[in-house]
Amino acid sequence: MSPWALACFLLLCGPAAVRMIGAAGLAGALPRNTVPCNDDSITLFRVDGVWNYSSMLLREDLGLLLLGAREAVYGLDLRNISRKTAEVQWAVTQDKQAECTDKGKTLMDCWNYIRILHVLKDGRMYVCGTNAFSPTCGYMTYEGGRLSLLSTMEDGKGICPYDPYQRYSSLMVDGALYSATTLNFLGSEPLLLRSLTTALRTEFQAMWLNEPQFVSMVEVPESVGNVEGDDDKVYLFFSEIAVEYDFSSKLAVSRVARVCKKDKGGQRILQKKWTSFLKARLDCPVLESSLPFLVQDVFLWRASDWRNSVFYAVFTPQSASVDLSAVCAYSVTAVGDVFSKGKFKTPVTVETSHTKWVMYSGELPVPRPGACIDNTAKQMGIMTTLDLPDKVLQFVQTQPLMDPAVEPLSGRPLLVKRGAAFTRIVVDRVTALDGQNYTVMFVGTDNGFVQKAVNYDGEMVIIEEMQLFHQPVPIEILRLSVATGQLYAGSSHGAAQVSLSVCGRYRSCLDCVLARDPYCAWNLAEGRCTALPHLQSLQTRNLIQSVKDADASTCPIPETMEPENMTFTTGMSIKLPCQQGSKRAAVHWLKDDQPLNPSDEDYVHEDSLLILRTSAATAGRYECRSVESAKGRKYTATVAVYKLLLNETVNEGKDVKPLPPQPKPRTTGHDLLPLQVPLVALAVTLAVLLAWNLYRGHLCLPGCRRTQESAGSPSSPGQTNPEAAEVSEITLLPNRNINNNHFSVTFAGGMDTTASPRDKRCSVPLQYIDDESEI
Template sequence: MHLLLPLCVLWLLPLAWTLEEDSPLDCVPRRSFPYHRDNAHLFHEEGVFNYSTMLLREDLDLLLLGAREAVYALDLKDISKKLASVKWEVTQQQKNECKNKGKDLETECKNYIRILHQTEDNRMYVCGTNAFDPECDYMSYANGKLTLEKKGEDGKGKCPFDPFHRYASIMVENNLYTATSINFLGSEPVLMRSSPISIRTEFKSSWLNEPNFVSMTQMPEGYMSEEGDDDKVYLFFSETAVECDCYNKMVVSRVARVCKGDLGGQRTLQKKWTSFLKARMDCPVLESQLPYIIQDTYRFCDPQQDWRDCLFYAIFTPQSDKSDLSAVCAYRVSDISRVFAEGKYKTPVPVETSFVKWVMYSGDVPVPRPGACIDNAARKANITKTLDLPDRTLQFIKDRPLMDQAIQPIGNKPLLVRRGARFTRIIVNQVQAADGEKYRVMFIGTEEGTMLKAVNYDGEMFIIEEVHLFQTPEPIKILTFSNLTGQIYAGSDYGAAQIPLATCGRSLSCMDCVLARDPYCGWDKDVRKCVFLSNSPRGLIQSVKKGDASLCPEAGPPFCFQIL
């Protein structure tokens, strides 16, 4: 392992971990499928690009697909079938104004659809960059037609100005939460809730410092809570670390959270979050001289378990071009929640050279605890809403939103580390195999337009296959999954693709089927086919953990597979 550069003391300990000798750094998929039109259902319309916003409307059997200057309603079962579409183009005047501001007429001065959420009245809320002048509108689908209501709501703070800036958004009970820049220059980043009361982060580097937003999700932590807690909204992003003793800028990964019921403070933090807290996220990877940077997350919750048992799967890539490794780390929601609820804070301390050093805060912590949601204990003290919080608590969190402790992944190491095309997106699906156990299958998009399918079997990471989805090797920009259809949907600049969770029929023999170790597939010896488990009434031959082909009736000598 290379010696670490003396850039930042705080990274020495997390990066001390090394991969075991048998860790599959150069793990290759068992099977690799080059692009073929039969790999997936594809959608692309001539002259339209950037298919990177999706909304599943399973109640309407639709996939709503946002692209550049267009929104499409596609058949959820076969997205190559366009059912309806609506254009949302910028005017010539808007193009000219955008060009006069120094932006590129052919790429930046367009309307890129960035926000697409369902509202409680079953309409859709949609926002676009609108030639660097963000705008939002409502959209409905009826009688086979998509219709924009043309209400022209201001999209500043909801939708990015720059179509190439990362952002995040989520709709919770008709309230839109967004993380983007609120100004044209991209210099005022915010985490904002637009309604019922507009509330945002402070414009301070200690809150958000040149962030790159990744994703956002809600956790129902208030549901049947014995403490009378509130639901949370979590934000994942990377930013320049203010706390790092570095000669150069150090980018780190973060998770932040706010309380759903936050109304801001009465005097201090007026119309600002009183519950904004953030912590560093580590995903320690071999040989990394700089921390790996978060690119996407997926919240996995077993519906039969408590929210504390939910997991966040996250993909990380290096911030240096010298490495070609990507990693997947998994985090327990309970571990993240505990750091925010019980952890120490960091505090800025001026030093002689006018440099601010961040250290662990060891003084008295005000009551109620800074950054905490309103709970039963606060209500007993007649604090029923954040407007009732004392200024001492609010000033504390205004100055110290950063936690001292970093969030560590399960096992203190990645689930998967792989060389090659960088990971871009991830989703996770759980399936019960023939052995009765449940396995979490990771579907990972890459910069080359491929999708990996991988499972962790008792600590061993096995890549079942890699499929090339698009003829042009474009990065996968979005991945989503429908429980109704059992299909995965991917979007890129070039188009959108739809593939099933498994293509068992590609295995033509029992041996090939079993050695694939795909938990979705098993060999049906009666019909002599590799079939989807849930589609067969009979017991199937399967060996996901060991790939034991001797179970097959016609098993012969060891099978040698080749990369197709």
């Protein structure tokens, strides 16, 4: 669908279209739980004074995570990244930095930012840095527990970006380095380059690359098991300004391009240029905006047969008026069919001298333009791309754009979420207790969170969101290690590590099952939620899991919770804490087994019951229940039980916990009535005195002059009644973090302090979580 047609469709059917995405993606977009950044399961790494941890290389063979930052590369323990085992410094020289600033760049731009880290066949690492807008590459080794940067350096132009903040992509395949960046200082010559072997690049033409923002590159081994003798492909994902639409302003679209690994360029035309470069529009139809969403990151989930592999991509809007993000999935086979079987677009000049792009309806030259050299081409005597006819090369040189867009699986996004924009994605496939495989997506956001989401036959469930960094910084890189079962993230402020499955967060069988986490199951023998072992060695009779149906009816009935006895005196205020089972649960309070309805004296808070004024009738048994709905069923769990006893009725020797000293109840309007009359009289007196002094000239309004008669000053009015001073209310509450026993002190004036220094590690307040959860 063209943008104009889409705009017209939204104009006529906008409300209905918006409702379409509501059912598809937004229904399950509320995370069930939020994990704060000070959680024990999150491991951080950061060096003071070092920034931009934006390149990563997993060396599972060495047990290392290579982390590239500003002017340094760190070797971290893959299982605990807080342990630094090695490092190497790569600082820019003062001459290079001075040359960079002389060209108009800021000092912040003129450092050496490590942007590229790849492993070579011989075990060495290939590393590139911006080097003060003079890209440079070199070789790095790891021997004897030490990282060493070899003295031999190479020009990194066209391989590494000049600008440390510019989007780029690179991929090392069979000793060849594929890089998508710019070739010049100004960033005006974008290209897809292959280096370290036979060098090839794209043409500097708008119909090839038009102001692109490069995102990701992936290699697909399409030659494996291919009866047609096809070649392996390298796919490039990016966004660019569309050339095929006649808009008054620039319209950006998402693209996927691909080249053949054995491409050697043309003989006379397209010498040292790609002969297999084709591109197509990538569609992710989020229908709340007439403008297409733009791709931000792509992850390839690899199946044992490459034909069953799937691309997962995150998209964000190009309009600031839309705050949705989306995840779309694409079949590798469907993407390949667009290039091998689709139509071509061709530019046509019309009378107004504008260039229109229309579907090419003429006869295609043979072999098919942009195709890899397969068995059919070899039967024609075309053994390499150097043998391709000029007619074929001329066609692909001027018409690299395919006509059909690549559509997502099921024709719609897997996930649509409002709030913080998505930035990165990685995907894992998990075999659950029912024997089925489920796709788990870890999606980074621009405020330092990672969403853990699963799609159950079209039903999207966000199991939890994890705040990885103290600051609301974008997740710039995500890596997943199946070998260690860990997720690694990088940002401008540091790197983070978290396990793919932290089943210990679920404290009860009900909580474990309703989380619908395919990594976890409730172990009846051990009485705790544990990671699901391999099915080959699984004793299923002692495990409970129901990820698809969310059926917790087989959970054992929990033991009756003993009440916590507390004493009180009349006239005080009491706050009884109650931690919700999940963000999707509702809290219900009962008093003496009867539902408690909020009244003037009792107020049900989100995480507590606040009793403003106690009386003799306050005494009784209070029970807090968490009620969560899942798949049409409601599950109730008792979270807290209190027994409040009036102080005068407590017998000696009982195990009773006295309440902490409570402040006097707040002053009401009736209590202030004796003070209101003298205050009104005082106000009238002051008004009369003010008018008299203005009349006599003792006081002067702005712009007037005092006369000589206005000597002296009015006497000071009397002091206000000290009894009218507001009384601060202080209550001691348990901290929301169930992993510790610290208490916080809440003041009525709005100030909140926390007795736990660990809680202060998070400088990001929870409003970021609330904003992200508003669906």
